[in-house]
Amino acid sequence: MPGPIQSIERAAAILRLLSGGARKMGVAELATALGLPKGTVHGILRTLQHVGFVEQSPDTGKYQLGAALFHIGSSYLDVNELRTRALNWSDSLAARSKESVRIGTLHEGQVLVVHHVFRPDNSSQVLEVGALLPAHASALGKVLLANDPVDQLDPARLTGFTPATCTDPDRLRAVLAEVRSRGWASDVEEMVEGEVSVAAPIRDRRGVTVGAIGISGPIERLCGLAGEDAGTPRAELVSYVREAARAISRDLGAIPW
Amino acid sequence: MPGPIQSIERAAAILRLLSGGARKMGVAELATALGLPKGTVHGILRTLQHVGFVEQSPDTGKYQLGAALFHIGSSYLDVNELRTRALNWSDSLAARSKESVRIGTLHEGQVLVVHHVFRPDNSSQVLEVGALLPAHASALGKVLLANDPVDQLDPARLTGFTPATCTDPDRLRAVLAEVRSRGWASDVEEMVEGEVSVAAPIRDRRGVTVGAIGISGPIERLCGLAGEDAGTPRAELVSYVREAARAISRDLGAIPW
DNA sequence: GCACCCGTTCGACAATGTCGAACGCGGTTG
DNA sequence: CAACCGCGTTCGACATTGTCGAACGGGTGC
Numbered sequence: 001m002p003g004p005i006q007s008i009e010r011a012a013a014i015l016r017l018l019s020g021g022a023r024k025m026g027v028a029e030l031a032t033a034l035g036l037p038k039g040t041v042h043g044i045l046r047t048l049q050h051v052g053f054v055e056q057s058p059d060t061g062k063y064q065l066g067a068a069l070f071h072i073g074s075s076y077l078d079v080n081e082l083r084t085r086a087l088n089w090s091d092s093l094a095a096r097s098k099e100s101v102r103i104g105t106l107h108e109g110q111v112l113v114v115h116h117v118f119r120p121d122n123s124s125q126v127l128e129v130g131a132l133l134p135a136h137a138s139a140l141g142k143v144l145l146a147n148d149p150v151d152q153l154d155p156a157r158l159t160g161f162t163p164a165t166c167t168d169p170d171r172l173r174a175v176l177a178e179v180r181s182r183g184w185a186s187d188v189e190e191m192v193e194g195e196v197s198v199a200a201p202i203r204d205r206r207g208v209t210v211g212a213i214g215i216s217g218p219i220e221r222l223c224g225l226a227g228e229d230a231g232t233p234r235a236e237l238v239s240y241v242r243e244a245a246r247a248i249s250r251d252l253g254a255i256p257w
Numbered sequence: 258m259p260g261p262i263q264s265i266e267r268a269a270a271i272l273r274l275l276s277g278g279a280r281k282m283g284v285a286e287l288a289t290a291l292g293l294p295k296g297t298v299h300g301i302l303r304t305l306q307h308v309g310f311v312e313q314s315p316d317t318g319k320y321q322l323g324a325a326l327f328h329i330g331s332s333y334l335d336v337n338e339l340r341t342r343a344l345n346w347s348d349s350l351a352a353r354s355k356e357s358v359r360i361g362t363l364h365e366g367q368v369l370v371v372h373h374v375f376r377p378d379n380s381s382q383v384l385e386v387g388a389l390l391p392a393h394a395s396a397l398g399k400v401l402l403a404n405d406p407v408d409q410l411d412p413a414r415l416t417g418f419t420p421a422t423c424t425d426p427d428r429l430r431a432v433l434a435e436v437r438s439r440g441w442a443s444d445v446e447e448m449v450e451g452e453v454s455v456a457a458p459i460r461d462r463r464g465v466t467v468g469a470i471g472i473s474g475p476i477e478r479l480c481g482l483a484g485e486d487a488g489t490p491r492a493e494l495v496s497y498v499r500e501a502a503r504a505i506s507r508d509l510g511a512i513p514w
Numbered sequence: 515g516c517a518c519c520c521g522t523t524c525g526a527c528a529a530t531g532t533c534g535a536a537c538g539c540g541g542t543t544g
Numbered sequence: 545c546a547a548c549c550g551c552g553t554t555c556g557a558c559a560t561t562g563t564c565g566a567a568c569g570g571g572t573g574c
Contacts, residue, residue: 004304004308005264005300005562006531006532006560007265007530007532007561008265008301008304009308011262011265011268012305012308012310013308016325020332026552027551027552028551028552039533039554039555040533042552042553042554043532044262046553047265051266052365053269061553062552065329065330065333065336067369069333070333070371070387071276071364071369071387071388071389072276072322072326073326074327074330074387076326076330077327077387079321087383105324107325108309108325112328114327127386129386130330130332130334263531264562264563283520284522285521293564294564294565295520295521296563297562297563299521299522299523303522318520
């Protein structure tokens, strides 16, 4: 049995399409997208529905993701050692910095958010756990890219979000080199106008970077307003983030450095 | 092709085991649990790993859930119309009641939490989105059970958590009948000692109950301390919850009743 | 060094999923 | 009002495909 099992691969492809596509999709739509006969796709969909991974609208007959998949997927967080260990420290980082905190891992060249602590004021914020962020335009992503053994930089994915977004592969590589030696990364209005983020790497017992922790918030609060600090994150916030990252790394068994 | 596709069903069973089981599992462990030969299980696992639904520890060789599954599963929330519409209202309910808010749906006889707003103080709270709560020992669950067309009451699942938990099927049915006519449910220390919750049903355009919204918090804040209110949720909080439920139902197209 | 348990590989068999055409249904169009 | 198109679904024959159980190789503990 050399190759992977087709039906499962196809089922996974369908789930991925349903996850990315706009809301609901029909059998024919999925079939053409995958280049498969309708009957085959329908058989797979029926099975996926039977196990609760997809649901079908009774009226339109179209398919969407199911609740069982959501529940199973969310229990990934319990298994994720990084997230488990990081829970307490991220709370205290949010309290110290008074900004929202996110923890992410590299997943297929993007940043997968595995934890999110809201900013400790009473503002309403959207939960971003499970979301994928662009790696080149966030502090979390830069930290992860810079410390990753394999060069996951895909020039085709360097989409520009704001004028400040770095879309040039060579320039980005230079930035990453600096991030690696400096030990932390920042993003100043590179993804969203007016938003700034700072992040530092989390390492495990082997010294491998397994994730990153960072804060994000409005530029007025995160950056200095005048003098040398203007346009760069405030030094105290940077040290808060780095201390939190070091604390989690120590919990994971990394040699305290 | 009458029956569902076996390999996909088996893959789903493996994922479910990995989701419920303690952290990581080995091939042999999964094989005996499913009554399948090791080779077969290994083939499925290899495929699941190939699509990113499971990951394998490089050293121990054991398997656990993968990040891709988590990401795909979490995008269920975007498709879920109930959750999308309920976002704003749950924020305002949290602000009015000053307690944490949860929204849930019935899933295989349990309550699947699809949204969770933290209590608007700065206390650290664990995110429960994706978790399954027992239906008989939570206000959300009682609302959902009471308004569900099919009787999903499974006497075997009426586990007792505290002295106040209702474990008798007949008594629970009576409680549910009252919940149905009254339009809201409460849980006073039935799941966790000292914790109280209140919930009301959310209906869609057809009048079908598609979910429930509720608040939960310590008994000292949620219940009256003396007089007639003692041991029952405070009337103003109940009306906050019911108003929020009505507002969301209206958003979903239900006839304002 | 032996015995055991693990994850993994392999090859033969037939059970299994795949395919494409046909069905029934709802909507829209002339 | 009928013809038509597109949808999700069903069906049966074929051979591709996944399944099985035994054997391999590397760990660990006695």
